[in-house]
Amino acid sequence: MAKKTTKETSFEASGKYHVKKAVSVETTDPMLGLITCKFAAGVVTPKSEQEEAALKIAVASGVAEVDEGA
Amino acid sequence: MSPVQKRLVAIGLAKQTAKGSPASQPTFYWGVTRGKPANWAITEEAVEVTGSNPVFTDVDRTLVVPGADFTSLIHPKAIGLLLYGALGSIATTGAGVPYQHVLTPALDLPYLTFFGKAFGGDYMTVQDVKIDSLEITQNNAGRLFVAATMMGLLFAWGATPFTPTNDESAGGTPLFRAGGGTFKMDPASGTPVVRNIVSSSLRINNSMDIVPQSSSVQPGDVLPAVKDIEVSMTLAPDDLTDIRKALTGSGTGTTISNTPVYGSTDWFYTIDANTDLRLVTSRLQALIDMPEADPKGGHLPVVVAGKALQPASGAAVTATVHNAVASY
Numbered sequence: 001m002a003k004k005t006t007k008e009t010s011f012e013a014s015g016k017y018h019v020k021k022a023v024s025v026e027t028t029d030p031m032l033g034l035i036t037c038k039f040a041a042g043v044v045t046p047k048s049e050q051e052e053a054a055l056k057i058a059v060a061s062g063v064a065e066v067d068e069g070a
Numbered sequence: 071m072s073p074v075q076k077r078l079v080a081i082g083l084a085k086q087t088a089k090g091s092p093a094s095q096p097t098f099y100w101g102v103t104r105g106k107p108a109n110w111a112i113t114e115e116a117v118e119v120t121g122s123n124p125v126f127t128d129v130d131r132t133l134v135v136p137g138a139d140f141t142s143l144i145h146p147k148a149i150g151l152l153l154y155g156a157l158g159s160i161a162t163t164g165a166g167v168p169y170q171h172v173l174t175p176a177l178d179l180p181y182l183t184f185f186g187k188a189f190g191g192d193y194m195t196v197q198d199v200k201i202d203s204l205e206i207t208q209n210n211a212g213r214l215f216v217a218a219t220m221m222g223l224l225f226a227w228g229a230t231p232f233t234p235t236n237d238e239s240a241g242g243t244p245l246f247r248a249g250g251g252t253f254k255m256d257p258a259s260g261t262p263v264v265r266n267i268v269s270s271s272l273r274i275n276n277s278m279d280i281v282p283q284s285s286s287v288q289p290g291d292v293l294p295a296v297k298d299i300e301v302s303m304t305l306a307p308d309d310l311t312d313i314r315k316a317l318t319g320s321g322t323g324t325t326i327s328n329t330p331v332y333g334s335t336d337w338f339y340t341i342d343a344n345t346d347l348r349l350v351t352s353r354l355q356a357l358i359d360m361p362e363a364d365p366k367g368g369h370l371p372v373v374v375a376g377k378a379l380q381p382a383s384g385a386a387v388t389a390t391v392h393n394a395v396a397s398y
Contacts, residue, residue, distance in 0.1 A: 027159035028178040061161035061172035
């Protein structure tokens, strides 16, 4: 799980993701609002809660997977 | 002037960047097979007050929920936005046609602007719309239908014609149909196999909650609650294996399973090499009743119905669209 030590000041990614091909992800989260992220193919470490939420959508969509080497 | 004509209706849809920021024109525009160019649900009740008259003296308007309620054929471009609006997440890949859009459930939904051409010269919009329900149905090899209900926040009645980006109301637009598709299901595993599915439906019900406000009779917001995804299909089977699986958990089982039996579906519809639609469920409550006998004879229809449930990984329902739309 992503850890947030203080509100919007610190983000620790839960892991890395292997994005299989360049993808654009859009979703709406009740807490984070509208999220729009683009990722190139390769191993990605999310830099924010928004990016991590988008990468989880990419995983659910079969376009990315959790990087086993992380 | 001649009488108003019922045929002169078209609807449109566009994604908003945010609540309160309506789109000025429809991104997609198409005709309907049933429904209205706009809709509103008015709550207006009689004021119960004593007096010297035998009849109610007044009514009070407390809530008006604008929205939309229609059924249409399934157009290759608009269906992507409809599914995004109903499910809430989209992952788009591809550097050229065909682009791939994978739609999966999310906790919230995007705000849309609905456009309705009303019987000729009137043009209506509802902004800050969210899709309350979306149902895709097929019957035999014919065309697919999509039925949708939407709820929004702000209605406007105008007279200026729309200028849509993608006008799919024009003749000659290709349409999704069941013929040429592939239809798989299994009532007791996550690996669906080809079956003779003669009709089916997938319904996404977002259980939309209306948030009222005091400053206007129109809602302050609309909020999706639990996402209830219902799947139904009718098989024309060669044997009773699927009924047995759904009841016992296996094709050779002899006793009723003490735990639910979970199945899966994979329905694929195609227009051409660059345009298709796939609907997949991976953990399906697949309930099958024993069908009725019929003295008149004929093939045995077997109805499978249940809810698409959240699996341990992946999505309860995954819709994949390939088309010429680069981005929704």
